[in-house]
Amino acid sequence: MRQTYHIRGMTCNGCRNHVEELLLKIKGITTAHVDLEKEEATIEMEDQIPIETIQETFNDDGGRYHIHRQGEHLQESELIKEQIQKGKGTGFFYCPMHCEGQKTYDKAGDCPICGMDLVEEQNLSTGTVYQWTCPMHPEIINKESGTCPICGMNLVSMDTEISSEKKHYQGLLKKFWIAVVFTIPIFLIAMSDMASDNPLYKVAEQKYWNWIQFALSIPVVFYSGWMFFKRAWTSIKTMNLNMFTLIGIGSGIAWIFSVFALLFPKIFPENFKSAEGNVYIYFEATTVILTLVLLGQILEAKAHSKTSGAIKELLKLVPSTATLVENGEEKTIAIDQIEKGFLLRIKPGEKIPVDGYIVEGSSSVDQSMITGEPIPLDKSINDQVSSGTLNSTGSFVMKAEKVGSETLLSQIIELVNTASRSKAPIQKLADRISKYFVPIVIGVSIITFMIWAAFGPEPAYVFAFVNAIAVLIIACPCALGLATPMSVMVGIGRGAQSGVMIKNxxxxxxxxxxxxxxxDKTGTLTEGKPSVEQVIATNPSDEKILIQYITSLNQYSEHPLAKAIVHYGISTNTSIIKIDDFEAIAGKGVIGTFQGKKIALGNDKLLKQQSIFISEDLKTKVIAEQEHGKTVSYIAIDKEAVGYVSIFDAIKxxxxxxxxxxxxxxxxxxxxxxxxxxxxxxxxxxxxxxxxxxxxxxxxxxxxxxxxxxxxxxxxxxxxxxxxxxxxxxxxxxxxxxxxxxxxxxxxxxxxxKGDLAGIVKAKKLSHGVIKNIKQNLFFAFFYNVLGVPLAAGILYPFFGILLSPMIAALAMSFSSVSVITNSLRLRKIKL
Known part of the structure; x- marks a missing residue:
């Protein structure tokens, strides 16, 4: 037995080989071939193995890979639904800086490469589980619509929205407010030293206030800001140095220094002490830095949620329920219960849930949410309708053809997700610089300390220490890393809203x-809906038989012109006969035989190839048709052209x-x-x-x-x-x-x-806007770091007496990433 499955989570050939090894360990699987590009696994098995068994094997290996059947959308997985209900999201998260390309993770957390918060991928399963409850008895929850078993009332739909993104944001907000509560008193205690007659010293001596600062700093360091130190340690351990390396080192050294100054003041040289003989402590610098960086993370998380706004808008197009028509009765079902062949009633103002075609009624359908074109289109029996589009006026019944991941809307969302995680060539420059950025900053910080210690005013070591920390804190490789992916993500989403789908x-x-x-001409410049205008026979009495021949001959061809001829034949009540030895010759036409007669339909190249004679009179008539922009195919029987078919395809x-x-x-x-x-x-x-x-x-x-x-x-x-x-x-x-x-x-x-050239104009404008935005982001990031690091090192002090406090540096660093993301978000308003 052979089955093909879709595998998520593979990023390289190593992953591919590992997945094959895992599959072959499962009892009953004889062979397994994994295609990395298609993300598919073709498995030979003795008997059908439940997909849950295969997923369990992946989960035991760490849960990095996910399997589902081809054509099955993620929303249909009970595992995904369970994760959403528990607030774990869809199970697919990625790094916004795309450190490992297309790699996704199965739970929220930090990127192991850069330490950034992983972002949840938006898809049709994100945030919504379809369930029904009784308005009178909320303890009743069913997976299907129906009536309450207690009171008999109709059950109503309920949405369970537990966004991983929202949960992460709320977690950061909680940590931030706790940090603020403890940081403000530390800051006030530290700033009271600037008063000529410090009122706090009338209450207690300075050493006691230092101990109070220490006690207040513990929740900030070990709860609110602890994640920064964890990320810093991971970055050093893996040698993937990043923004958190600098924050962790800078604020960590300041706090540890302060603790030692509090416990062992005698070990410090005089250069580290004030005129009163007290060692300077930096609890306020540490806590303020961590609080401000936390604020930056909150603003960044908020901005990140907007970068996937286009996908979220597309997700809103999918209704949670649909009206099923079965045995003449109508009932409400969840969208994920719709199967191919179901008849669905679409009422005025309702969104179309899946792809299909109309079998009863007619209406005007607004497709602007997918094509970007505002004018509704009239739809009647046999016309195609797409998921996410809006039924404007009439009521109709449609037959479901594509459901789940097969629908156009689902494919658009998947394409946008994949493209958003791809890297643009322009990002290579930022990647190369980021690789050396952190070591250079650490080096500059050390040099800053040495120069200030050797040449700075007294207390020289205090100036050296503070400025070295400021250099570490202000540098922001994060802004550099986000410059390209943020613009790409927002730009590709904006294109999707206008019907321009970009693969990478x-x-x-x-x-x-x-x-x-x-x-190309047909279907690109023209409507791609050719129609037969006339069939001309050199002998007018042969016209009906020629129509029968060409209709029968083209029944085997998929070419648009062939379909037009078959449609024309059927509309004239032509009976179709069996043609033998059918052959389609690319770019020339088709040939076949009927009762020993060799029939050909095609252009003059085909006729030359088949050595078929064309009279001058027939040639003249064909040329006249062609000069009016019509496509003409010769009709030949045996070795002579006996007529032609004229086909017209209107220019869009x-x-x-x-x-x-x-x-x-x-x-x-x-x-x-x-x-x-x-x-x-x-x-x-x-x-x-x-x-x-x-x-x-x-x-x-x-x-x-x-x-x-x-x-x-x-x-x-x-x-x-x-x-x-x-x-x-x-x-x-x-x-x-x-x-x-x-x-x-x-x-x-x-x-x-939408399928017209106006979309290319939009694509060109979008491309220009995104590249311009990326260059702006890179300029902001480069300019910020080139200016900020020397300022923090104290380059202006000899001339203007200006120094940059580590706390101000932390604020500037936090807002640098936010400024890059905010600039990227402007692409949501670009006119296409």
């Missing part, structure tokens, strides 16, 4: 420098304006089409395209892109068909129409949900 950050960055756009209303906009911003648009020269010329003229190539086979498009790239051009390719897939993969940025084939979408790095 590299594509987002490359789109900014694209100077050439290759476009948005194509011309989009091309003008692209040309205005410096992008050259080139059309490559498999259609004939006359049709291509007519379309190019209508769209004001200076460059085009006709009769292109898939390899021709591929080679043309290679030639342009060899000339130094940065090429984007927009297409929608199977024949576009090689060119999409070769281009610097592949752009697929969301209305196109799955293989085209898979080959592309950007997908336009």
């Amino acid at each position: 950050a590299e594509a987002l960055e490359k789109m900014n420098i694209v100077d050439t756009l290759i476009v 209303k948005t194509s011309q304006k989009a091309i003008e906009d692209l040309q205005r911003i410096g992008i050259e648009v080139i059309m490559l089409t498999g259609d004939n020269e006359n049709t291509a010329k007519a379309v190019a003229k209508q769209l004001n395209l200076d460059r085009y190539k006709s009769e292109c086979l898939p390899e021709d498009k591929l080679n043309e892109i290679k030639k342009l790239q060899e000339k130094g051009r940065v090429v984007a390719m927009a297409g929608d068909g199977i024949n576009d897939a090689p060119a999409l993969a070769q281009s610097d940025v592949g752009i697929a129409m969301g209305t196109g084939t799955d293989i085209a979408i898979e080959s592309a790095s950007i997908t336009l949900v």
Whole structure:
């Protein structure tokens, strides 16, 4: 027995090998092959092994990996639901600085590399478990709708929202207020020394107030701020030095120094003592630093929650319940109970829960939440509807086709999550600098201490100590590390809201420098909904038989033109006959036989290949049709062309304006089409395209892109068909129409949900805005550190007598990361 499962949590080949080893340890599994790229495991087993057994093996190994069936969405997992109810979130967390790329963790905590708080991944299972309760008897909780077994009242839906993100924020807030309560009196005691006649000394001697400061500092250090010391220790132990290394060393040394000064004042030299002979203590500096850093973490957590705002908005599009139509009766069910084939009633004002098509009724559907386009579309029987879109007016019944992770909305959310965790090439610079940043800062801190100790005014060691700590505290590698991922996360989310789906950050960055756009014609520039205009036979009496031949021949083809011909044949009540020896010839047409007659339908290339004769009169008629922008295929029986079919595919209303906009911003648009020269010329003229190539086979498009790239051009390719897939993969940025084939979408790095060129203009604007924002963030981070570290070291003291207190340094450090995130959040308002 063979089964294929989806595996989450793998980041490298080492993970892949380890997962295979774990699977092979399970009794009953004979072979296991794991694909890292697809995140899939193909397992051969003697008998069906419960998926829970496999997950238990992963849990025993540390719970890093998660398994679920292909096509099963995470929301369907009882394990995930249980985690949400317990406040543990979805079970998928990642580092906002993407230290380990796409790696996710199964619980909240700190990143083992940089120490940052892990962020919960948003998906359709985040925060909502569908349950029903009785309004009169809240102890009654069911997984399904129905009536209360006690009083008979209808059960009502209840949402259990326990966000891991919210829980983390509340935890930080609690620690912060405890820190504030104990820090304020320490600060007031320390600042009272500045009074000429300190009133506190009338109550007790200074040494007793020092002991009070020590006692008050313990909750701040060992509860509120303890996580910073844990992170600092982890960073030193693993040699992944970061912001918490500097905070831990700086504030830790200040506190330990103060404790020793309190317990053993005699061991300190005179340079560390005041005129009264007391050793300076820094409990107030330690607690204020930790409190301010904690404040920075709270602001950062708050800002982080907004960076995934686009995904949260998409999540809100999914209703918690749906109305099931069964045996003529309607009942309310949870969205995760919907199965393929279910009939669902969608009422006015309701959101559509899954993907499917209308089987009864009609309405106007607002798709702006997915496509970004504000105009509602009229929908009637057999029209497709997508999850998350809004039914505006009428009521209709739809049949569920795609549920759970298969729905368009779910795929969009997964794509945004994956893309948000990818690294842009521009981040490499920040990564290289961050690697050496902390050791350099520690070195600068040591040099600062030495210079002040040797050349500073008395008490020299006190000045040296304070300034060295200020250098450690003010430096912020965190701001540098967040500069790129924050912009990418917000930018990709903003694109998703406008129907521009970006597969990875590299594509987002490359789109900014694209100077050439290759476009296919059918389905890209045109509607992609070709319709047969007429079938012409050289002998008019043969028209019906020719329609029957071409309809029957095309029943085996998936090409859009073939479907148009079949649809036309059916609409004319043509009976379909069996065709033998069917063959589709890429870029040319189709051939087959019926009762010994060889039938061909295609372009002149096909006819030349098959040595078929075309009369001059027929050629003239075909050329006339092509010059009007129509696609024409010859019909041949045996070795003679006996007619043609004329197909029209309207140019999209948005194509011309989009091309003008692209040309205005410096992008050259080139059309490559498999259609004939006359049709291509007519379309190019209508769209004001200076460059085009006709009769292109898939390899021709591929080679043309290679030639342009060899000339130094940065090429984007927009297409929608199977024949576009090689060119999409070769281009610097592949752009697929969301209305196109799955293989085209898979080959592309950007997908336009609505499927028109206006989306490319949006993608270009988004790319430009994100890269500009990243550069601003990097400038803020570089400028902050380049300016802040020398200030903390005391570079202005010889000239202006200005020193930077470690407490002010802590405040500046905390706000540096917040400023980077806040700047990134501006991308949510970018106009596309």
